[in-house]
Amino acid sequence: MLAALLIVFREVFEAGLIVGIVMAVTAGVVGRGLWVAGGVAAGVLGACLVALFTSGLSSLFGGSGQEVFNAGILGFAVIMLTWHNVWMARHGRELAAELQAAGEAVVAGSKSLAALAIVVAIAVLREGSEVVLFLYGVAAAQGGASWGMVGGGFVGLILGSLVCLATYLGLITIPTRYLFGVTSTLIAFLAAGLAAQAIAFLQQANILTAYDGTVWDTSWILSESSYLGRALHTLIGYVDQPTGMQLIVYVATLVTIGVLMKIFSAPAVRQPRTA
């Protein structure tokens, strides 16, 4: 019962942080509830499929199928987050204006919502597949689901969802004029963290070996397996013993997003010159 509660809570907590951020980023956009709910539903379905085909998936790519799959979907999430930030840098201002005027806001907002819904689906799929595997394993060992397991899982789900709600409520207290800057920064760090996680999977599968030595060790200050460590791992990609390649890719992702946002940002409104 306690094991089920803890595992479910931990995974829902990690996915919930991302869902909470996405809810805050899209606050005020018409139809965002449906997109986010759709992302969660697709993620749950995906998690069941991944869990169902784990054995098959594992045996692909010479036993490294899981790693290649994880690195692939993480890479895809990074691209979606980057695209969202660049899109917002370009259209954020007009979107804000349209939101006030309603009208076309639904159409304009939905392009970026689709990218974020995919990110939500990937987050739920990754964390959810572990939950499904674990609960299925427990049920199989017991010869059926028990009330303890179902109850523990349910309490874990509720507690994890509260984290999601708290993230959302915390972020929306930020005044609107700062919200764009804060969420863009959060999303950039989220993307960099996911990119570094993808690198860890490629290193574990022996696909990537350059600069794979540990650069520093801060586990004595903050262990990655503590709850704060986990939260920071999900949010900004905190790793207590990062490898050189993880650091390179982390920085490269942040820089790439920053440069792309700058290149594609909406041109500043020109002041008419009076000579």
Place this chain on the structure above:
Amino acid sequence: MSEHKIISVGLAALFAALLGMAAHDARADDAVSISLTIKNHLFDPAETHAPANKQIVFHVKNLNDIVSEFESSDLHFEKIVPAGSEGVVYVHPLKPGRYSYYDDFHHATQGYLVVQ
């Protein structure tokens, strides 16, 4: 930092990644192989050994009738190993020390790697 500098850093990272992929086959050949099993929620052997500064390959066979997640926060890996199957995990060359790993779905299942 100017934008040009930023872009060249990004390109350097990409180049390094490609180099890494080219180099990976050469190194896999002299990796140290460690085989262990998970049975009745215990690692066998409970402690494994490896020389320092050599790449390591874990071959973990799960003999429980329940799925395991072979994981280590010291060594940075997590790998789902379904019941009755074998998982393969590569670990980069390590400094001497004692590193722990565990079954993330069953934390009492603990094991150690001693690197000398």
